[in-house]
Amino acid sequence: MTHPEPETTPVLALEGVSKAFGAVRALRDVSLRLYAGEAHALAGENGAGKSTLIKTLAGVHRPDTGTVLLDGKPVDFHSPADARDAGIAVIYQEPTLFPDLSVAENIFIGRQPRRSLGRVDHRAVRKAAADLFARLGVALDPDQPARGLSIADQQLVEIAKALSFDARVLIMDEPTAALTGSEVARLFGVVRTLREQGSAVLFISHRLEEIFELCQRVTTLRDGAWIASEPLSDLDEDGLVRRMVGRDLEELYPKQVTEIGEVALSVRRLTREGVFTDVSFDVRRGEIVGLAGLVGAGRSEVARAVFGVDRFDAGEIEVLGRALPPGAPSLAMAAGIALVPEDRRAQGLVMDMSIERNIGLTGFAATSRAGLMSRRSERSRAVDWATRLQVKYARLADVVGTLSGGNQQKVVLAKWLATAPQVLIVDEPTRGIDVGTKAEVHRLLSSLAADGVAVLMISSDLPEILGMADRVLVMHEGRLTAEIPRSQATEETVMAAATGRTDRERKAA
Structure with a gap:
C-alpha cells in the first residue's frame, strides 16, 4: 500500500x-x-x-x-x-x-573539552550540556548526579x-x-x-x-x-x-458471559499502615474483578499482601471459606492463589534461565520424586503450557530473555496457570505487549473465568478494565472508593473514584 x-x-x-x-x-x-x-x-x-x-x-x-x-x-x-x-x-x-557521574559528564564521557596540559574543562562541559538542554527546552541541572x-x-x-x-x-x-x-x-x-x-x-x-x-x-x-x-x-x-x-479492534476484549459462583477470595479490612487502609472485597468463581486506580493508589501492594509477599498490619483473608495465614506465598499457592506480578522481568521470570525451567519453577512438587526433579515431567509440563498459550520460541531450552515481551508474559502466565489456581491475580497483564497478544491474553482470562477461576485483574489501562471486568473496584490513596458493576462502569465513573471525587461527594452527602 x-x-x-x-x-x-x-x-x-x-x-x-x-x-x-x-x-x-x-x-x-x-x-x-x-x-x-x-x-x-x-x-x-x-x-x-x-x-x-x-x-x-x-x-x-x-x-x-x-x-x-x-x-x-x-x-x-x-x-x-x-x-x-x-x-x-x-x-x-x-x-x-553512569550513576556516579554528573549529567554533563554522562553526555560528554570520553570526549570532554580539554584545557592546557590535557585537563578536562569542566566549565566548558557544563556550558555545553546546559546549551543542549536549552535547545531541547527542558530544565535539567548539568551538575546533578545521574543516580536518582x-x-x-x-x-x-x-x-x-x-x-x-x-x-x-x-x-x-x-x-x-x-x-x-x-x-x-x-x-x-x-x-x-x-x-x-x-x-x-x-x-x-x-x-x-x-x-x-x-x-x-x-x-x-x-x-x-x-x-x-x-x-x-x-x-x-x-x-x-x-x-x-x-482483525478489528472490537476483538481486543473477547469477554464471555459466565456463570458467577461462590466466593473464592474474601478480603476483610486489610490494612498496612501508610500504604492501604480498611480494604474489603470479594472475588467469586467465574468472575473477573477489575482493580483500577491511579499509580500509587495501593493496588499492587494489596495484591502482594494477599499473596503473602508483603506483610499487613490488620485484616483477614479467606480462600474458599478457609482462613489464609499472612506472609507466606507458599501457603497462598497451596490454597490455590496465583500471582502474575506487574514487573515480569524482575519479579516474574529468571531472565537467564530457559523457557522450560521458568515454566517449571512453580511445579517442583508436581514434577519431582524424592526431592529430585524429573526432567521428563518438567519438559512435558512446559510443552503443554507453551502450546496452550501459543508461545513463539525456537527451543524450550532457549533463555527466556531472548523472547519478545508478549511471549515473556505468556511464559509468566504459563508458570502460574500450571498450578491450576482457584484464584488468579494478574497485575498489569498486558503492559508493554502488542495489541494482538493483548487480545490473546484477554481471551485466556475470559476462558479461565468461564472455567470457574476467580480472576482479580489490576490494570492502569482503563479500556481494558471496562472491556474485561464484571465489576470494577477503584482505589484512591490506599482506600477503596467505589465498587461499580459492569453495566455502570464508564471512564467517567471510574476516573471520578480514582481521583477521590466520588469519595468526597459521598462524605459531603
Missing part, C-alpha cells in the same frame, strides 16, 4: 531489506523512509520485526539483502559506532547512564547526548512505557522541538493513542513483512489495528 511521500530525499531509508537468523526470517523485503522534520511511527505486534529493523538502522545488524540509504546514498554500517557517526541515535526504554534521576530525565540526558553527536535521526524505542502522563507530555514537547529543528524521528510504541498524537506517518510490519507506509491522517485506530494483526 503506497501513499504520496514528501518530495524530498529521505534522511535515512531501507530499501527491500531482509534479515534472517538461522531458519527465522526476521525481516522480509522491508522498506522504510524517514524524512527531516517528521515523526514516523513503526507499528506491529511483538515478533513483527521492529527490533531487528531498529538494530539494522543502528548498525547492530547488517542486512542479508537490500540497502540502507543515507541522504539517498548506500551505506554499510559495520557497527553501532558507524551509525552513530552518521548521525543515527537510539533512545531505549531503559537508558544506561527518573527514567524520564535519564531519557532526556540520552537525547542530549545524541544531539551532542549531531544526530539527525532519533530512534525512540518504547520511550513512554515507564513514564507518567506529565512526563510523556514533556517528552512529546521535546520531540516536537526536535522535529522543528529538522530531525527525523522514528517512534515505536504499543500505545496507539500516542502514535496518533505525535506522528505524521506510520509503517506497519506483520510477521517480518512490510504491510503499509502511509499518513496517519488516512487512518483511525481500528484501521491501524487491522494492519498490525489482521
